[in-house]
Amino acid sequence: MAISGVMRLGEVALRVLDMDAALHHYIDIVGLQKVTGDTGHVYLKCWDEHDHHSVILRSADSAGMDYCAFKCRADADLDRFAEGAKAFGLEVSELAAEERLASGRRIRFQVPTGHWVELYAHKEQNGNGLPLRNPDPFPDGLKGIAPGRLEHCFVYGPDSAAAARFFTDVLDFSVSERLELPDGSTKACFLACNTAMHDIGIVEHNEPGKFHHMSFWLDSPEEIYRAALLLGKNDVPIDEGPTQHGIGRAKTIYFWDPSGNRNEVFSGSYLSYPDRPALTWDAAQIGKAISYPQRRMAETFMTVLT
Template identity: 40%
Template sequence: MRLGHVSLKVLDLEAALDHYTNTLGMLVTHRDGDERVFLKGWDEWDKYSLILNAASEAGVESIAFKVEKPGELDDFLRRIDASGIAVAEVGQGELPFCGRAIRFQLPSGHTMFLYAEKAFVGKLVGATNPEPWPDGLKGAGVHWLDHVMLMAEVDPARGINKVAETVDFFRDTLDFHLGEQVMAGPNADIQVAAWMFRTTTPHDFAIGAGPRAGLHHIAFFLDDWSDVLKTADILAKRRVKVDVTPQRHGITRGSTTYFFDPSGNRNETFAGLGYLTQPDMPVITWTEEELWRGIFYHTGDEIGNFLGVYT
């Protein structure tokens, strides 16, 4: 149904907590001592969309998507098993504040959960005669966790393309749709990046090529371009390390700013719908020579080591 949460590894829990609450404006909903913290955006209704885990290295611990009905978990368990991927049942509460779930490893090497039930806390503005936004938001005041982009190994010389394998799995087994893709190589037949959706936005999940599995970024939704600009000011004011100043994507058409949390995990604030997706929408393809125009539409230039640096 949608991206449920990302479980993130951070080097300094207190520094990370300061970043995600005071820079991004997320709300703490639970804390397990010095080990982990659960957070949500003000416009989200489930208990959390982000888990911060104290760890010795940065990166992603797991991602989780929510399905609509508990019975769908049994169907997905059968389908994942039939695809040749090992899948395990997870009892109620083993995934924090969630009902039963299933766990498996993506072809990319990342751990993923599917679940149907999570503790409900409601939007900060409530559900009866709500105001358009709550008072007292900190920092950027992000609405919700919008999407996640992972990195997977691609090595044509060795016949390895974990991007394509993961895309096939999301499409054929999990019923995702392919919105956009980048094709590279002499014959433009190597899929090196993809943006996939289950909702009506350009992407709920994205994956790109790299030398190893990892996390490229997690993204948080804002209303519009002016909010992206305001976020950039907040980043500067709080001396946050900025990766890419406000830009427009060609791919997905979204307005964006990229920056890093204190552990080096890349964040994005992503604004605007971009465009409406539907299951019958034709796939948009970008060619290798126009890759950077697709990523950063205004200049079409490579910015830093945007594709090479990730956790």
Template identity: 30%
Template sequence: MSEHAAIHDIAHLGGIELLTPEPERSLWYFRDVLGMEVVHAAGPSVYLRGYGDRAASTFKLTHADAPGVGCISWRAASAAALERRAAALMAAGLGEGWSNGDFGRGRSFRFRDPDGHSMALYYEELAYEAPTELRSALKNQPQRYTGRGVGVRRTDHLALMAHDVSANRRFAQELLGFQLREQVIFDDGRQEIGSWMSPNAIHHQLAYVADLDGGHGRLHHVSLWVDNREDVLRAADILTENGIFIEAGPSKHNNSQGFYLYSYEPGGNRVEIYSGSYLVLAPDWQPVIWNEQERGSGTYWGAPLPETFLKYATPTVAAKK
């Protein structure tokens, strides 16, 4: 059993803020092409959600000079859990202090991971209440399926680039209580290339992967969930018909077993349409470790991941400087 398994203060990924220099085109991509619902707008930001998300908003688009990730929000398991994690993060020198929260959220604690990514913890959350025209016939479904575009159900996970994967993985385990699912380790166990983690039964809600360009605080991709493989294949048709560049897939990953499709939204950020994978319910789960030969091209079947998948991240190193 993992020595870090005793901390259960984080419930799940609460929301992702994506930065874009092309706000109108990015909004078109997420709203019209992917089928997300706009629920609020304030200043340079628009707030969206997938039709299966319980919260009022799980995705935020913010106009910025360069693409990348803004604040990544995690929901605490309780008010007391929020206080415990905030105290631990402050003691570790990573805390930035409290705020009154963002749209749909209560009091929040801001902090940064060792690589510099901005994060927040909160507990109080506004549940989504659909207007009449979006109410589902299912009482346990927060919103009806609109059939618009890809029709993504929910925000699933994100992968962050890190100069030191090991340091950031330890941060997530020791300070946030995330459980380690899988790792890619090269050079006879000396080089940690990537680690996949989660605070709950979902295979991973956060991954750290090595930043080969030596950057800090950069985004590899955000991932949005659809129900099955056929939805991923359908997404490929919809993206192609709308002139969206598909970087990789549809294919199946070896680690995570996820069925995937990667594209670039108009602002330049990589977005994954994702399904499949597996749940981890065992309390004594042992992380699965892949070496160079076992990892291979990163696919179980399908075309190998391109070189851009290993190196491209937002913002670019030049823009970050």
């Protein structure tokens, strides 16, 4: 297996205002599976994930993201990345095994945009409801949109160039695409740690620690349009789509959870190997970049954050 270091986005921890409403949204409509939890914290996963959980909901007075966490290939990677983060100028703390539910030890740091990021290498596995020998293509009992896995997250904050440099220089991510302003600076950067088009996106913004969306993977464009019908059937407000991005070429829908956190379902993007040249979009073409057929985007898309 050639993938080493950071393998993928493994966990997003979200703040929600009304846990009952959030659970109805994420379980009954989005189709995530509840693993465990109480009134304060609930742990969810997508159906085709083997790890214990990938989404954490926490009751809070404000919406947004508490942290995102990436899974590494080996425990030794944590020590290597901790040293690199310190050399970059970040303060690094360590969380002991089981300090996060079902997880091995972690390192934790705040990147220049103000977001908290954690790295871990071990998490308990509870399977995907299918046997490891001669499995069916999907288990019984799926509900709602039923995405197979957590795909990426997208954040806003100041000093995004330094944050992107940290991900590339320290964590070995590669830049797949960027949105460039007329002065040559980067407004948005799309970063990948594996062959995905991106595992995290970072946008320059004056407020630190802001959250734009978390995204879930669907296997086909047909599933995207089915998701649109399910969202309409359940009166879920849609921010953008269904459409196709120019950036990344993915078919997509963006919609809101009851707390105002933006979700995305995403399908059909290209594979981004580390030697693939990075693509650049001019800011004047942002309409096509976000919604290629319509060549425009919703007014809320770049401005409403949690």
